[in-house]
Every structure is written in C-alpha cells, then in structure tokens.
Amino acid sequence: MIERTSPVKRTTIFCRDIEKSLNLYRDILGFSVAEDKTVAGPAMAKMIGLTDCSMHICHLRAHNSEDGLIGLYEITADDVSETSPPPPGVIHRGQVAIVVNTDQPEAIAAELEEKGYPFLTPPTKYVKEENSEYMKAGTYTEMIFYDPDGVLVSILGYEPKLS
Secondary structure, three states: OOOOOOOOEEEEEEEEOOOHHHHHHHHHOOOOOEEEEEEHHHHHHOOOOOOEEEEEEEEEEOOOOOOOEEEEEEEEEOOOOOOOOOOOOOOOOOOOOOEEEEEOOOHHHHHHHHOOEEEEEEEEEEEEEEOOOOOOEEEEEEEEEOOOOOOOOEEEEEEEOOO
16 A cells, blocks of 8 residues: 555644633643644635634644644634534534543543533443454543534543453
8 A cells, every 4th residue: 555644643623712622622631732823814814715814723732742733723704604513412424533542531531520521422441352453452441522612532541451
C-alpha cells in the first residue's frame, strides 16, 4: 500500500464559545495550549467559505505531541450558519468522536459529572481477554460524552491483564 498521508495532524472544532471548550479540553482533560492567536481578513475567510471574518484559534496538544492536536476555532462573522447537534442519548450516523487515552478515567468521569457534561455512555468497564494487533488484553474503562458543541469525546482507560 502506498502511504499518502501522515497520522492525523489535527482535528478542528469550529466552536460556539472557545472559553467553554477550553474549560473542557484544557482544564478537565489536561491538554496544553500550543498556540493561541487571532487571525482576520478576507484571505483567511476565503479558506472557510466566508467573505470576511475573525477567528480566535487555540491549538491544544497532549504530552507535547506534534500530531493529534485539537484545534478550537471560534469564528466571528455575521454570515456563519449554526448547526444543530443530533439529540443526545443515541449515536447518529455521520457523528464524529475524538478518542483519547487516560490513566485517570475515574477522576475525569467525576469531574465531567460534577460539571454536568451529558454522557452517551457512562463510564463502563469491560474485560478484553486476549491481545489483538490493535488492543492489548486487560480491563478497559470507556466513557463517551458530549463537548459544549455536541462533539462526542471518548475517554479510554486501560489496566493490563494480570498474569
């Protein structure tokens, strides 16, 4: 197979309120701000189908990684359409989920619950008995919740299988 692309460099969320999103991704999930800037003007706007705009951009990363960044982009413009996230509680075709690993699933779950984030899947433990090419045997704790813009975020904790 021909390799044409790299690992995911960044996901971008065009958020309604960048401060609410930072409260989640930076303050609860522990991503650090790699870049915080504001850009404006017709050239930038043209890239996203607008005539003019201003964008507050925060690029967030985990563990100083150069790949897998989360971009939070808050657009200020009069001609930006609103999308309505699907109703919470069930998965919908076409939805996207950001998946991150943690060694602190219980602490994250408690903070998410305390701050009122709605869950698609509450923290759930399951045992994987055998290693596979992609996932090791052990106990996984997974939760899927909605960020402030309705984007699904999956948190995956792992405890190795004891021999």
